[in-house]
Amino acid sequence: MRELIRHTDHVNELLARYGVKFGIYKNNVFKEQLFPFDAIPRVIEHEEFERLERGLKQRVKALNLFLKDIYSKKQIVKDGVIPEEFIFISSGYLAECEGVMPPGEIYSHISGIDLVKGKNEEWYILEDNLRVPSGASYPMIARELCRRCSPETFKNTRLEDNRNYAQLLRKGLPYRKEQLERVKELSEMEEMNYYEIVMNVENIL
Amino acid sequence: MYLQYDYQMTICYSLPVEKCFYTIKCIPKTTMRQKPTETEIQMSPLSNWSYGEDGWKNKTIYGSIQKEHDMFDFRIHGKVEIQPIKYEEEADWDQIGMYRYPFGKCCPGEGLRQYFAVIDLKDCVSVLEKSMRIMHVLHQHFSYVSHQTEVSTSAEEAWHMGMGVCQDYAHIFIVLLRLAGIPARYVCGLLVGEGASHAWVEAFCEGRWIGLDPTNDCCISDSHIKLGDGRDASECAINRGIIIGGGSQQQNVRVVVKQII
Numbered sequence: 001m002r003e004l005i006r007h008t009d010h011v012n013e014l015l016a017r018y019g020v021k022f023g024i025y026k027n028n029v030f031k032e033q034l035f036p037f038d039a040i041p042r043v044i045e046h047e048e049f050e051r052l053e054r055g056l057k058q059r060v061k062a063l064n065l066f067l068k069d070i071y072s073k074k075q076i077v078k079d080g081v082i083p084e085e086f087i088f089i090s091s092g093y094l095a096e097c098e099g100v101m102p103p104g105e106i107y108s109h110i111s112g113i114d115l116v117k118g119k120n121e122e123w124y125i126l127e128d129n130l131r132v133p134s135g136a137s138y139p140m141i142a143r144e145l146c147r148r149c150s151p152e153t154f155k156n157t158r159l160e161d162n163r164n165y166a167q168l169l170r171k172g173l174p175y176r177k178e179q180l181e182r183v184k185e186l187s188e189m190e191e192m193n194y195y196e197i198v199m200n201v202e203n204i205l
Numbered sequence: 206m207y208l209q210y211d212y213q214m215t216i217c218y219s220l221p222v223e224k225c226f227y228t229i230k231c232i233p234k235t236t237m238r239q240k241p242t243e244t245e246i247q248m249s250p251l252s253n254w255s256y257g258e259d260g261w262k263n264k265t266i267y268g269s270i271q272k273e274h275d276m277f278d279f280r281i282h283g284k285v286e287i288q289p290i291k292y293e294e295e296a297d298w299d300q301i302g303m304y305r306y307p308f309g310k311c312c313p314g315e316g317l318r319q320y321f322a323v324i325d326l327k328d329c330v331s332v333l334e335k336s337m338r339i340m341h342v343l344h345q346h347f348s349y350v351s352h353q354t355e356v357s358t359s360a361e362e363a364w365h366m367g368m369g370v371c372q373d374y375a376h377i378f379i380v381l382l383r384l385a386g387i388p389a390r391y392v393c394g395l396l397v398g399e400g401a402s403h404a405w406v407e408a409f410c411e412g413r414w415i416g417l418d419p420t421n422d423c424c425i426s427d428s429h430i431k432l433g434d435g436r437d438a439s440e441c442a443i444n445r446g447i448i449i450g451g452g453s454q455q456q457n458v459r460v461v462v463k464q465i466i
Binding site: 078093095 | 259
């Protein structure tokens with residue numbers, strides 16, 4: 001473990017060399033930035049993660065059901081749970097999708113639920129990113145570099161392996177080939193998070 | 206009663222187009238007011254296309270031309286049986302909501318807000334009366350002048366210019382209706398005696414979408430054929446697409462609508 005911490009700067013250098021950057025628009029100017037890397041950012045114990053995982057699965061299911069409802073019967077509006085202007089004024093509402101039923105009724109294939117842990121040890125959700133969120137490739141490459149710098153850490157510590165992420169993603173995307181080729185083309189045009197998109201697409205295909 | 210229509214659009218490119226992808230919304234919508242029959246579609250160059258409905262249930266042709274071409278010709282003709290009514294009934298309450306709020310080219314600015322505030326609607330009893338009053342008032346304060354506005358002109362911009370074409374009348378009318386709390390949608394269509402496509406508005410009054418033609422300051426008649434509708438012109442635009450190559454382009458549209466006796 002000490003070995004890993006000792007290699008923090010080295011991992012940071014490698015991340016820079018691999019071009020592991022993320023893009024953001026600030027005041028309409030596109031900027032690419034490196035991630036500051038922390039060797040051991042947060043330790044989540046198995047039991048705690050299991051509880052989180054159950055909640056997250058339930059949440060993603062609920063969000064997909066919400067999207068299905070919004071683009072079909074709008075029962076949630078009818079029942080007065082959500083005022084209709086929340087939906088129709090939102091820039092995320094696409095009238096084009098009215099009546100569209102995606103395969104498997106899955107509207108959000110990859111859900112980026114932002115979690116933070118408060119000082120009171122409670123977990124909070126900052127936001128739900130459902131419009132093809134990015135970010136998954138970063139911990140993957142960071143973990144790979146860590147593993148390379150300090151194989152001992154991963155041998156002696158019981159860690160959840162994240163190397164099957166692409167396989168899991170592949171299972172979740174039934175019509176992946178056509179869609180992903182398109183995603184790659186788009187990312188080349190938009191320049192957004194190029195590393196993330198190309199890495200993921202190539203792993204899945 | 207039957208109307209016979211013939212819509213032809215030709216686009217000429219100054220340089221060859223490598224490929225193009227198009228969406229055409231030009232098949233008359235089937236509603237309780239109108240029923241299209243004997244629809245025939247011709248396109249040149251020949252291309253693969255499929256057919257579907259968009260989010261507003263407009264009939265839509267999707268296709269692409271994958272070989273080099275320097276013109277695109279589209280023609281549709283057929284008959285429409287028209288019922289002598291000015292409305293469509295709407296039973297699905299969830300299909301109304303999106304037409305209540307500002308969208309796209311139909312967002313009010315200061316100018317339209319101030320204008321709406323001085324329209325006197327006090328003695329109007331029904332929603333339809335309110336809608337008609339707004340239409341009459343707008344018709345007096347806006348002039349029909351071609352080539353001053355563009356497809357991309359918003360309601361607020363057209364209002365400041367004080368003149369425009371049917372699309373501008375419709376956009377402004379929609380903004381005013383929505384400010385009055387009346388759901389309103391844009392209709393793209395054809396009209397007997399017009400050489401091009403026409404636009405009007407449907408206002409939601411007591412469970413019915415009533416067709417109002419602000420350019421002509423009247424309810425729609427049996428000379429109106431509805432092609433599509435949406436929250437503003439962009440959602441039922443007849444022709445949209447992407448071309449690769451092509452230089453500049455010139456589009457010619459020819460429309461003939463006749464009553465069949």
